[in-house]
Amino acid sequence: SQSPPCILQLSRKTSCYNRSWGGSKPRRTHNSMSAQISLTLLPSARCLFDEPVQVKVAGLRSNQLVTLRARSTDERGVVFNSSASYRADGSGEIDLNRDASLSGSYVGVEPMGLLRSLKADTSHKYFYKDKALEPFMVNFSVHEEEEGGILAEATNERRLIGDGVMRVPVEVGNIQGVLFTPPEGPFPAVLDLGTLMSEKRASLLANKGFIVLALPIFIGKPKLERMNLDDFEEAVKFLQNQPKVGSKGVGVISQSKGADIALSLAAFVPGVEAVVWINGCSASAVLPLYYKNRQILSALKFDMNKVISTQSGAFIIKYAMHDSLKEENKASLVPIERASGQFLFVASEDDFNWDSKAYMDEMVDRLKRHGKENFESVSYPEAGHYLEPPFGPYCHSSFHGFVGIPVLWGGEPRAHAAAEVHLWSKIQEFFRTHLDCDKTETKSKL
Structure with a gap:
C-alpha cells in the first residue's frame, strides 16, 4: 500500500x-x-x-x-x-x-x-x-x-523519524553515533549527548529542522578511568564539516553525565555556540576530564554511603556527590565563565538523581559575578530527572547501570509531563535563536 x-x-x-x-x-x-x-x-x-x-x-x-x-x-x-x-x-x-x-x-x-x-x-x-x-x-x-x-x-x-529525514550511522575516528539530516537545507547543527546511545531526541529534533548527531558518552561497557574531551571535540568538527550545516557554530544538548561534558565543550572547544544543560552537574562528575593529553578537571567524587534507601526498593542518590564548592573540590568545577556561547540551564527541582537546582543556581551566580549575560535558566518545581521529549511514559524508577542499583528519578507525573511539553518548545526556540543559519530562502521540492 x-x-x-x-x-x-x-x-x-x-x-x-x-x-x-x-x-x-x-x-x-x-x-x-x-x-x-x-x-x-x-x-x-x-x-x-x-x-x-x-x-x-x-x-x-x-x-x-x-x-x-x-x-x-x-x-x-x-x-x-x-x-x-x-x-x-x-x-x-x-x-x-x-x-x-x-x-x-x-x-x-x-x-x-x-x-x-x-x-x-x-x-x-x-x-x-x-x-x-x-x-x-x-x-x-x-x-x-x-x-x-x-x-x-x-x-x-x-x-520518531519523519519522511525525508536521513539516518546515517557514523563510525569515524572516535565517533560512534548516528547522524540525522532533514531534506533540503541549510540547517543548524546540534550535538546530542546521551549517557548511552539513544536516537529518540536527536531524530525528533531533526524533524524540526536541525542536523543532529546523536552521540553516547559511554559505549558498551564503559572504562571508568577518565573522560577525554578530544573525542567530543572531534564530533563538533565532524558536524561543522557537514555540507548541509548552515549555522556558524554547533549547539549541544545534554542531560545527566552528558551535561558537564557539554559545559566543558563550551568552555574549552571553539565553535560551540549554544548549550542546553539539563539536570546535570556543574563539575566533572565522577571522572577526571582530559584534553590534549593532560588533565584539565579533577573528578567530583561519589559517596555510596550517602545513598538513601526507600520502601519501594529504589534508592535516592541525589546527595551522594561531594560538595563541589569545598576548596578541595573546586578544581573539578567547569570554568563556564570562559565560554563565549550561550547557555540554557534546565533544572528539575524534584530531581532525585542530581541536586540539579543547586548546581544550576551556583552556575548562574558564578556567571553573574563574572559579569556574564550569556545564559538563561528555567526550573520545574515538580519535575523529576528524566526530562525527555513529550508524550512518552513517565519513569518513576529504574535500574541505574553505573551505580548498580534501582534508583528513584523523582517528579510528580502530571507536572513532569507538563514540564516536558514546555521544555521541548523552549529547546527548539533556544537553538533557533542562537544558531543562526543562512537567511536565503529554502523551498521544498515535495
Whole structure:
C-alpha cells in the first residue's frame, strides 16, 4: 500500500518544517452490541512521537461508564499498560480533551494521560524507545465497565523519524553515533549527548529542522578511568564539516553525565555556540576530564554511603556527590565563565538523581559575578530527572547501570509531563535563536 501523502513546509528564517500525514481509520469490533461504537484518534492515527492526539469515543449509551486502556511494548519486550474510567455525555460521546477521568491510572482532564501513565507490571522499569526507525506503537481500546469486553480499539503509530529525514550511522575516528539530516537545507547543527546511545531526541529534533548527531558518552561497557574531551571535540568538527550545516557554530544538548561534558565543550572547544544543560552537574562528575593529553578537571567524587534507601526498593542518590564548592573540590568545577556561547540551564527541582537546582543556581551566580549575560535558566518545581521529549511514559524508577542499583528519578507525573511539553518548545526556540543559519530562502521540492 502507498504511504500517505506528506506535506512539507520550510520556514525561511529557521529552516524548520512541519509534517502531517493522512492516517488509517480506527479499527472497530464487529459484534452486534458494539458495531456502532468507534474509537477515533485525531487528527490522524499516525503522527510524530512528540505530537498530541485527540482520543474520542462515540456511539455509547447516554452516560455510559466505560474504561479506556492503552497498551504498548518497548524495545526490550516489556509490556506497559494504563487505564482510566470515563462517563459518556448525553450523546454517548467521550472526548479526552474535554472529559475527566473518574479513576484509574490518573484522575481529571488529561488529554494524553493514557500515554504518560503507561506502566509495566513489575517495578523499576524504564520504557526503552530509542531506535528512530521503529515507531512507538500504542493500542487504545474502550471496554465495558463491568465485563471488560472490548467495544472498540485503534492503534496509534507514533513515529520518531519523519519522511525525508536521513539516518546515517557514523563510525569515524572516535565517533560512534548516528547522524540525522532533514531534506533540503541549510540547517543548524546540534550535538546530542546521551549517557548511552539513544536516537529518540536527536531524530525528533531533526524533524524540526536541525542536523543532529546523536552521540553516547559511554559505549558498551564503559572504562571508568577518565573522560577525554578530544573525542567530543572531534564530533563538533565532524558536524561543522557537514555540507548541509548552515549555522556558524554547533549547539549541544545534554542531560545527566552528558551535561558537564557539554559545559566543558563550551568552555574549552571553539565553535560551540549554544548549550542546553539539563539536570546535570556543574563539575566533572565522577571522572577526571582530559584534553590534549593532560588533565584539565579533577573528578567530583561519589559517596555510596550517602545513598538513601526507600520502601519501594529504589534508592535516592541525589546527595551522594561531594560538595563541589569545598576548596578541595573546586578544581573539578567547569570554568563556564570562559565560554563565549550561550547557555540554557534546565533544572528539575524534584530531581532525585542530581541536586540539579543547586548546581544550576551556583552556575548562574558564578556567571553573574563574572559579569556574564550569556545564559538563561528555567526550573520545574515538580519535575523529576528524566526530562525527555513529550508524550512518552513517565519513569518513576529504574535500574541505574553505573551505580548498580534501582534508583528513584523523582517528579510528580502530571507536572513532569507538563514540564516536558514546555521544555521541548523552549529547546527548539533556544537553538533557533542562537544558531543562526543562512537567511536565503529554502523551498521544498515535495
